Amino acid sequence: MPLIQFTNKGIYCKQGDFYIDPWRPVDKAVITHGHADHAKWGNKSYLCHTLTKPILEERYGLYDNVETLTYNQQIDINGVKLSMFPAGHVIGSAQIRLEYKGEIVVVSGDYKTEYDGISTAFEPVKCHTFVSESTFGLPIYKWQPQQFIFENIDSWIADNHTKNKTSVLVAYSLGKAQRLIQNLKSDYPIFVHRTIAALNEAFKRAGVELPSTTQINPEIKKDELQKGIVIVPPALADSKWIKSLTNPAVGICSGWMAVRAGRRWRSADAGFALSDHADWPGLLNAIKATEAEKVMVTHGSTAIFSRYLNEIGIEAEEVKTQYGDEEAEEKIEASAEEKTTEKQI
Numbered sequence: 162m163p164l165i166q167f168t169n170k171g172i173y174c175k176q177g178d179f180y181i182d183p184w185r186p187v188d189k190a191v192i193t194h195g196h197a198d199h200a201k202w203g204n205k206s207y208l209c210h211t212l213t214k215p216i217l218e219e220r221y222g223l224y225d226n227v228e229t230l231t232y233n234q235q236i237d238i239n240g241v242k243l244s245m246f247p248a249g250h251v252i253g254s255a256q257i258r259l260e261y262k263g264e265i266v267v268v269s270g271d272y273k274t275e276y277d278g279i280s281t282a283f284e285p286v287k288c289h290t291f292v293s294e295s296t297f298g299l300p301i302y303k304w305q306p307q308q309f310i311f312e313n314i315d316s317w318i319a320d321n322h323t324k325n326k327t328s329v330l331v332a333y334s335l336g337k338a339q340r341l342i343q344n345l346k347s348d349y350p351i352f353v354h355r356t357i358a359a360l361n362e363a364f365k366r367a368g369v370e371l372p373s374t375t376q377i378n379p380e381i382k383k384d385e386l387q388k389g390i391v392i393v394p395p396a397l398a399d400s401k402w403i404k405s406l407t408n409p410a411v412g413i414c415s416g417w418m419a420v421r422a423g424r425r426w427r428s429a430d431a432g433f434a435l436s437d438h439a440d441w442p443g444l445l446n447a448i449k450a451t452e453a454e455k456v457m458v459t460h461g462s463t464a465i466f467s468r469y470l471n472e473i474g475i476e477a478e479e480v481k482t483q484y485g486d487e488e489a490e491e492k493i494e495a496s497a498e499e500k501t502t503e504k505q506i
Contacts, residue, residue: 164241164259164266165292167457167480172268172292176261177241179208181268184482191243193270194254195220195335210245212253212281215363216335230255232281248272249283250437251336252369258286267451268292273436274443275307279343279369280336285450292457292480293448296438297416298466304419304440310433311344317412317431318347318390326410327387329403331429334394335360336437337414341392342371350389352377357392383407398429416440448475 166173171183179189186203193199193209195216200209202221209217211229218224230236232255235244240262245255250271257268265288272294276282304310314330321328328349332338334356342351342361351374353361358376365371375381377391387407403409413429416436439447448456448470456477458467463479470477 164261164264164290165268167482172482174241174259177238177243177259179238181257182270191257192217193248193257193268194251196251196271196333199270208243210253210255212367212369213255214253215366216253216360218366219359219363232284246286247281247284249274249276249280252280252339252364252367254280256284256286258288264289266290266292267453269294269447271296271438272447273439274447275304277307277340277344277437279340279371283447285447287450287452289453290455290457291448291451291453292459293444294438295444295458295461295463295466297436297440298444298458298462300441302416302419302440303442304416304434304436307344307435310435311346314341314412314414314433314435315345315347317410317433318345318349321410322349322388324408325387326408327383327391327406328389329391329393329406329409329411330414331393331395331398331411332414332435333437337435338392338394339364339371340435340437341414342374345390347390350375352381352386352389352391354393354397356394 164174170180170185170187172181179191180187181191182193182199183190188205190204191208192213195213200217207223207227209229211231214227214229217227230245232245232247235242242260244258246258248254248256248270250273254270259266267286267288269292272283274283318328330341332341338357353374353376355376361371383406397403410430412431412433414433414435416434416438418432419434456470456475457480458477459480459482467477467479
């Protein structure tokens with residue numbers, strides 16, 4: 162019997178009787194990270210990384226039924242040895258390593274291989290079976306070094322200020338927003354949407370310090386926002402609120418901006434290919450480093466990526482899950498967070 166099974170509730174380990182990132186309520190849920198397509202409300206118990214717990218507390222009010230592990234800490238669940246290793250995706254993101262009677266399976270969740278300056282850097286884990294995402298599993302996706310992207314963003318912001326424009330960056334509330342806050346080099350004040358401010362506080366409770374920001378509120382005048390940097394979640398990308406700002410310039414931070422049509426797709430003034438997922442070389446290098454005998458490919462370009470792996474001699478198969486790609490994550494995150502977004506600014 163295989164160590165993991167793909168069921169209508171999620172990835173199930175029968176020997177340990179738990180699910181990894183279940184998409185329906187279960188008794189025991191092991192969570193790879195805090196994004197809404199991987200961590201859902203309604204499970205009886207949760208196991209996650211220590212840094213993910215404050216995220217679950219903030220988003221779902223989960224306090225009493227959440228157990229945690231640190232990276233490399235191992236526990237035994239019905240004979241299954243379970244441990245977590247850094248995935249580099251967002252704060253607390255973890256690859257779940259399972260070992261049972263000599264068989265090793267690693268469920269990676271979402272991951273990226275470039276260190277972002279805030280999440281614990283990705284660490285490859287040797288295994289027999291590796292469950293990999295393929296959000297950007299096409300050869301066209303090759304990220305520029307992070308430093309280069311942030312230099313471009315800083316330059317864009319400076320240019321906006323010389324033209325009396327309000328610089329608005331659109332980024333996920335969890336992960337990418339904090340990555341921007343941590344890595345932008347300009348001295349302009351940073352104003353953030355309430356959901357980003359709340360998650361910044363969750364980061365602080367987890368012991369992760371960020372540069373200071375100011376939560377956007379009705380008392381802040383539009384000319385103050387124009388003098389700074391405004392960071393909002395994807396739900397606000399085309400909002401009336403942004404259009405009400407003084408000469409706004411909108412920059413979308415997403416891996417999809419690597420494709421020329423991406424900027425037109427979101428009607429943005431600028432697009433920055435900043436992704437919290439691995440690009441094509443990152444996926445291939447991560448998989449090769451695991452030395453896995455078999456790769457299960459989930460969400461994204463599953464058919465193309467799994468076919469390529471087979472062509473280069475790595476046994477792979479496509480697996481259907483309810484996890485989203487980066488575009489789908491935006492919709493799920495928006496649904497989870499932004500019920501009355503514009504009214505609450």
